[in-house]
Structure formats: structure tokens, C-alpha cells
Amino acid sequence: GESVGLHLPTLSVQEGDNSIINCAYSNSASDYFIWYKQESGKGPQFIIDIRSNMDKRQGQRVTVLLNKTVKHLSLQIAATQPGDSAVYFCAETSSNTDKLIFGTGTRLQVFP
Amino acid sequence: GAGVSQTPSNKVTEKGKYVELRCDPISGHTALYWYRQSLGQGPEFLIYFQGTGAADDSGLPNDRFFAVRPEGSVSTLKIQRTERGDSAVYLCASSSGPGVGYYEQYFGPGTRLTVT
Numbered sequence: 001g002e003s004v005g006l007h008l009p010t011l012s013v014q015e016g017d018n019s020i021i022n023c024a025y026s027n028s029a030s031d032y033f034i035w036y037k038q039e040s041g042k043g044p045q046f047i048i049d050i051r052s053n054m055d056k057r058q059g060q061r062v063t064v065l066l067n068k069t070v071k072h073l074s075l076q077i078a079a080t081q082p083g084d085s086a087v088y089f090c091a092e093t094s095s096n097t098d099k100l101i102f103g104t105g106t107r108l109q110v111f112p
Numbered sequence: 113g114a115g116v117s118q119t120p121s122n123k124v125t126e127k128g129k130y131v132e133l134r135c136d137p138i139s140g141h142t143a144l145y146w147y148r149q150s151l152g153q154g155p156e157f158l159i160y161f162q163g164t165g166a167a168d169d170s171g172l173p174n175d176r177f178f179a180v181r182p183e184g185s186v187s188t189l190k191i192q193r194t195e196r197g198d199s200a201v202y203l204c205a206s207s208s209g210p211g212v213g214y215y216e217q218y219f220g221p222g223t224r225l226t227v228t
Contacts, residue, residue, distance in 0.1 A: 032213040043219025089154045093212045102154025
């Protein structure tokens, strides 16, 4: 499949290390945020979400942090694995709309 | 179960031609979304259907773009008089109910459109 982004910011990590991917969102009215993983030739896949009344949410090996003061999201991946290699996008929306607004992606490369 | 499917997976067309891109959502999903993803960018919202009707088409870039969902399941995105700037991956997503904050969107693999 075609790569979705040839000139994206890239984060390179060694297998087993922790990864942190950052995102600045645009709309202070946004109250719901999602992180997506996109592998080459595939559509985005939901990873984890967070609502604006929270500042941290944990999943399996992943944690999302939300800082509303500076409109910043981060995705932390623990013990990064080769299968985590992909492009990661944050997306924002608000409860009065059905649109998702995606940020610019970050390519995660995991080396053995 | 089957996910969202999109056909064709790749489409090459000449500038000025008309194209149709098809999306088959997950069975039973009432909400359907179209996005466009240019190289190196995140997906950009185009249009949202709830059932047969377009609930929000504010993302369609101009009147060359049109989408239908006549029976509330399959949707077709139609592009007239294609331009080179229309080249992108067109993604479709579906969800089991309205509201992106309440129902997860499941994305298809996309159709890569190349206008020469």
C-alpha cells in the first residue's frame, strides 16, 4: 500500500523503549480527543480517547495526557514493539459537531 | 465480521474525467463519513450521512464533489471534471450511531485517486 506520508515528523525508538508522541490541537472548544494509528495502505485505527474533563487516561500499554491550558495532547507507548511502527494522528472534536479534525501525523519507527 | 470496504483501491484518471468511489460500511451502521487524505497530511472531513441524508456536507471543497447514500447503506462519492489537485486517498468511515464523541468510527482502507 501507499505510504500516507513521506515527509512527516519522525520518532525513532529502540524496541522496548517508551515512546512519546505529541500533538497540539487547534480549537479551545474541543472536548473530545482521539489518537489513531495508521499503517501503510490502511485507514486510521482507534487507539485511545479522552474527554476534556480528564487529564490522563490509560489503556493497554498506552497513556494519553491532555493539557487544556496549552492545548496539548500526548500519547505514551510503553515497551514499544516493532508492530507499533506506523503514523500516529491526534484528532479533536466537540460535542456539538460530527466532524473530526485531525492533526498532522508523526511517524513512529521502531528499531530492533 | 467484515469491516468497511472501499472500491476501487486505486483509481487513475485523466484530468477532466468523472470518477465514482464506493464505500460499503459495516452492516447496520447508520452513520457514514467521507474524508480526504493528501500525502503527508491527516484526513480532512468531507461529508457525513446519517441514514440516507447528508447531515453535514460542509467539508466538500466545491460543487464538483457530490456524495449519495440512497438506501442508507452503500455510499458513492462522485467527482466531476477531476483536477490534479484532487489526487489523494479518499477514506470512508462508519459508526453505529450519530455523534463522533459517542460512537467509534471504523475506517476503510481508502481509495487512492491519481489524476494525471
